[in-house]
Amino acid sequence: MNVAKAAYKPVGLVFGSVSGLVAGALFKSVWKHVKSEEDAPDATDEHRQWREILLAAAVQGAIFAAVKALADRGGATVIRRLTGAWPG
Template sequence: MSGVQVLYKPLGLAFGMAGGALAGALFNRTWKAVAGQDDAPDAHDEERDWGEILAAAALQGAIFAVVRAAVDRGGAIGVRRVTGRWPG
C-alpha cells in the first residue's frame, strides 16, 4: 500500500461519513418535495403500499449512489492535487 493510499484511507472514511449525512438530508428534502410527506416509508410500515415503499427505496438508493460517487471522486481529486498522485 502506497503512502497516498494510507493517507487517503482516513480521509475517505471522513468523506464517506460526511457524504452519508449529506445524502440523508438530501433524500429527506427530496422525499418531502416529491411526496409531500415529512417521513419516508420503510419496509415495515404497514400503512404504506408496495409502490410507495419501493419508490422511496429507489429514490434513496439513487441519491446515496450519486452523492457517494461525487464525494469519492472529489476526495480523490483533492488528494491528487495535494500529493500529485491518484489514490488508486
C-alpha cells in the first residue's frame, strides 16, 4: 500500500462519517421543503402511497450518493496536496 492510500484511510473515515451526517440533514431539509412534512415516509408505513415512498427513497439515495462523491473526491484531493500522490 502506498503512502497516499495509507494516509487516505483515516481521512476517508472522517469525511465519510461527516458526509453521512450532512447528507441526512440535507435530505431532511429537502423533504421538509418539498412535502412540508418533518419526516420522510418509511417503507413500512402503510398509510403512505408507493409513489411517495419511492420518491423519498430516490431523493435520499441521490443526495447521499452526491454528498459521498463530494466527500471522497475532496478527501482524495486533500491527500494529493499533502503527499503529492493520488490515493486511488
